Structures are given as C-alpha cells and as structure tokens.
Amino acid sequence: MSNLSNIDFENLSREDLISILECEKEDILKIMSLANSKREHNYVTYSKNVFIPLTKICRNDCGYCAFKQNPDDPDAIILKDKEEVLEILKEAEKYGCKEALFTMGEDADTEEAVKVKLDKLGFKTMADYIYDICKSTAEETSLLPHTNAGNFSYEDMKMLKEYNISMGMMLESSSERLTRTIAHEKSPGKNPKLRLETIKNAGKLNIAYTTGILIGIGETKEEIADSLLAIKELCDKYGHIQEVIIQNFTVSPGIEMENYEEPSLLDMLRTVAAAQLLFDEGVSVQVPPNLNYETSQIFLLCGTDDWGGVSPLSEDYVNPSSPWPTLEKLEKLTNDAGYQLKERLAIYEKYINEKYIKNPELLEKTKQTQKKINK
Ligand SMILES: O=c1nc2n(C[C@H](O)[C@H](O)[C@H](O)CO)c3cc(O)ccc3cc-2c(=O)[nH]1
Ligand SMILES: C[C@H]1O[C@@H](n2cnc3c(N)ncnc32)[C@H](O)[C@@H]1O
Numbered sequence: 135m136s137n138l139s140n141i142d143f144e145n146l147s148r149e150d151l152i153s154i155l156e157c158e159k160e161d162i163l164k165i166m167s168l169a170n171s172k173r174e175h176n177y178v179t180y181s182k183n184v185f186i187p188l189t190k191i192c193r194n195d196c197g198y199c200a201f202k203q204n205p206d207d208p209d210a211i212i213l214k215d216k217e218e219v220l221e222i223l224k225e226a227e228k229y230g231c232k233e234a235l236f237t238m239g240e241d242a243d244t245e246e247a248v249k250v251k252l253d254k255l256g257f258k259t260m261a262d263y264i265y266d267i268c269k270s271t272a273e274e275t276s277l278l279p280h281t282n283a284g285n286f287s288y289e290d291m292k293m294l295k296e297y298n299i300s301m302g303m304m305l306e307s308s309s310e311r312l313t314r315t316i317a318h319e320k321s322p323g324k325n326p327k328l329r330l331e332t333i334k335n336a337g338k339l340n341i342a343y344t345t346g347i348l349i350g351i352g353e354t355k356e357e358i359a360d361s362l363l364a365i366k367e368l369c370d371k372y373g374h375i376q377e378v379i380i381q382n383f384t385v386s387p388g389i390e391m392e393n394y395e396e397p398s399l400l401d402m403l404r405t406v407a408a409a410q411l412l413f414d415e416g417v418s419v420q421v422p423p424n425l426n427y428e429t430s431q432i433f434l435l436c437g438t439d440d441w442g443g444v445s446p447l448s449e450d451y452v453n454p455s456s457p458w459p460t461l462e463k464l465e466k467l468t469n470d471a472g473y474q475l476k477e478r479l480a481i482y483e484k485y486i487n488e489k490y491i492k493n494p495e496l497l498e499k500t501k502q503t504q505k506k507i508n509k
C-alpha cells in the first residue's frame with residue numbers, strides 16, 4: 135500500500151515517486167491536485183508544426199514502431215529530396231506553421247539504399263544531409279527547424295545546432311532490462327546509456343532539448359521512477375531540458391506489439407502527476423493530445439501545460455492511427471477545462487538567446503517569429 139503522508143513533495147526520492155506511481159483511490163485525486171497546483175500560468179501551449187519524415191529507414195527495430203520501413207518496401211521513404219521538402223514547407227507556411235519537425239529513423243545511413251541516394255546527392259552522411267535541409271529551411275522559408283532523429287554524436291549535434299532552434303529525442307526508458315525484451319531487443323540505439331549520453335552532450339552544447347518517456351512498453355513502476363530521475367539529473371546539471379513528454383504506447387495495426395495492452399488512463403495520470411511534481415516549474419510536461427483525444431482534458435487537471443507539436447496539415451507519422459484534433463477543437467477543450475491555448479515555438483521563450491542559438495541570423499529570425507505569436 136502506498137502512503138502519501140510520508141512523502142516530501144519538495145524533494146521527491148525514488149521511493150516517493152514509486153508511491154505516487156502506485157497510489158490508488160482518493161490518493162490519485164490528491165496527487166493530481168498537488169501536481170496541478172504547481173502550475174505557473176493559466177495557459178497550455180502548443181507548437182504549430184509540419185511533420186517531415188526525411189527517411190523511414192532505421193537501424194533499430196522497436197517492437198512498438200509503426201514508422202520504420204524496410205528499404206525493399208516499394209513505398210519506402212528512402213530519402214526525401216530537397217525539392218519535395220521545400221514544397222511541403224511552402225504549403226506549411228500557408229497554414230501559419232512555425233516549426234519544421236524533422237523526425238526520422240536513426241542512423242539510416244547504415245543502410246545501403248540510403249547511402250547510395252546520399253552519395254547521388256553529394257552527401258557523405260545522414261547528419262550532413264539533415265544539416266543541409268535545416269539550413270535551407272532556416273534560410274529559405276519562414277519555418278524554424280527541430281530535429282528528432284535519435285542519437286547523434288557530439289560532433290554531429292554541434293554541427294546541427296547551427297540550423298536547429300532545438301532538438302529532441304525520447305529517452306523512452308532508462309531500463310537496461312527492456313533492451314532484452316520485445317520493445318528494444320532489436321534496437322541498439324535504445325540502449326539507455328547511449329541515449330543518456332546523447333542528452334548529456336546536448337546539454338554540454340547548450341541545445342534546448344525535448345525528451346521524455348514512453349509508458350506501456352513493459353516497464354515497471356520502479357523503472358518509470360528511474361527514468362524520470364535520470365532525466366531530472368541531466369536537467370538539473372545542464373538546464374537544457376525544456377519539456378518532458380509523457381507518451382502512451384498506442385497500438386497501430388501491424389506492429390510487433392500489436393497484441394500488447396495500452397497503458398491505463400490512471401497509469402498515465404499517475405505518471406504525468408509524478409513528472410509534474412518532480413520537475414521544476416520551468417520544465418513543461420507534455421502530453422500529446424492525439425494519443426489521448428477522448429481523455430485529454432483530464433491531463434490538464436494534473437499539470438499538463440503543453441500539447442506539443444500539433445499540425446494543421448500533416449499526420450503524426452509515428453502514430454498514424456491517431457489524428458491530431460483541429461486547433462479549434464483543441465482550443466475548445468482547453469477553454470472548457472478553464473485554461474487558455476497559447477502558441478509557442480519549438481524553442482521555449484526563455485531559451486531564445488545567444489547561448490542556445492549561436493547563429494545570429496537564426497536567433498534574429500526566432501526573435502521575430504516569437505514577436506509575431508506574442509501579438
Ligand atoms: O507528432 C509527434 N511529435 C513528436 N515530437 C514533436 C514535439 O511534439 C514538438 O516538436 C516539440 O514539442 C518541439 O516543439 C517529438 C519531438 C521530440 O523532440 C522528441 C519526440 C517527439 C515525439 C513526437 C511524436 O511521437 N509525435
Ligand atoms: C517519436 C517517438 O514516438 C514514440 N513512439 C513510437 N512508437 C510509438 C507507439 N506505438 N505509441 C506511442 N508512441 C510511440 C517513441 O517514443 C518515439 O521516440
């Protein structure tokens with residue numbers, strides 16, 4: 135049995151977190167209410183984005199993934215060329231999108247088909263190609279790039295920082311054990327040591343960073359607590375973690391984990407409340423509204439203050455069976471809970487400075503774009 139009365143909410147220990155993650159009955163309402171009282175403001179943010187999968191080839195093969203394609207699949211996205219990317223970006227401009235979200239498979243250039251195409255275009259590595267695409271996005275469109283493509287080396291991230299206003303990668307879980315289960319056994323890139331090293335390097339490089347955990351992939355409550363604490367440690371040390379995503383495993387047809395159970399609503403609520411209570415006020419806790427459409431309002435009552443990227447024109451390629459609500463609907467359900475919906479950029483306002491955006495042109499563009507949405 136959990137016992138909330140022994141918890142020091144100002145300084146949560148591993149045991150405290152586990153108690154929160156295990157609590158029941160009226161204790162759940164209590165932690166939700168406590169979590170919600172940590173809110174600093176009355177609004178819930180989102181970033182108007184367009185989702186561009188530059189490649190769906192991936193060196194990993196996660197049991198929950200509906201995104202990855204094999205290079206011999208006739209429909210496979212091996213590498214989107216720049217013309218196509220710019221066309222999508224031009225369309226996104228018309229919708230008022232400010233974030234170009236480049237999400238893709240990890241280390242796709244370990245695959246021959248990608249190597250061949252990169253070579254044809256005159257690039258050595260995937261990172262060089264992403265750099266070039268982000269540069270064009272920053273210089274030729276009104277959008278601001280955010281790359282989420284798994285692990286990168288320190289040197290590659292240093293290079294990518296020049297044209298990314300922020301970057302991100304889910305820790306997923308800090309559990310080594312999961313690397314021996316269906317979720318991660320075929321995914322060397324999901325080794326928590328490697329992921330934590332990448333997040334740490336982003337901190338050293340002062341890259342405003344988005345990370346988070348995936349709930350419902352076979353982890354225990356202890357492992358959820360450890361994952362949150364691992365993120366918190368890097369967050370406290372480097373100050374670069376702008377938001378922590380609590381993402382619920384969602385079944386899509388055809389995935390290896392098709393018959394696995396999705397996490398319960400209460401498990402999600404307990405985790406969101408735990409994250410909200412653990413992290414300092416300046417760190418947002420994000421819950422994607424498309425994965426929780428029917429239940430999204432209740433997350434606002436336990437401290438969720440960000441909906442993440444919401445796209446008026448592209449689908450969530452990672453979770454293809456979960457369309458985003460329209461911005462009208464999102465605004466309505468946010469208002470109905472008593473909160474205001476507020477647009478933000480892919481970099482949170484407090485990071486818009488020379489330390490986090492070294493490139494002066496990109497900094498100026500980001501400031502101008504922020505001014506636009508403040509109006
Ligand atoms: O549409 C999605 N956007 C995802 N995003 C985008 C995210 O919602 C926004 O791009 C960020 O909030 C930055 O604005 C991610 C970004 C990251 O850096 C890391 C992980 C994710 C995960 C998802 C996702 O599963 N689906
Ligand atoms: C982009 C992020 O999407 C998450 N992701 C990947 N597959 C799924 C799924 N079936 N359900 C929910 N989230 C998923 C992972 O956390 C990945 O890092």
Ligand code: SF4
Nearest residue numbers: 192194195196199239
């Ligand atoms: S979740 Fe990301 S790393 Fe895992 S297989 Fe899918 S694309 Fe690759």
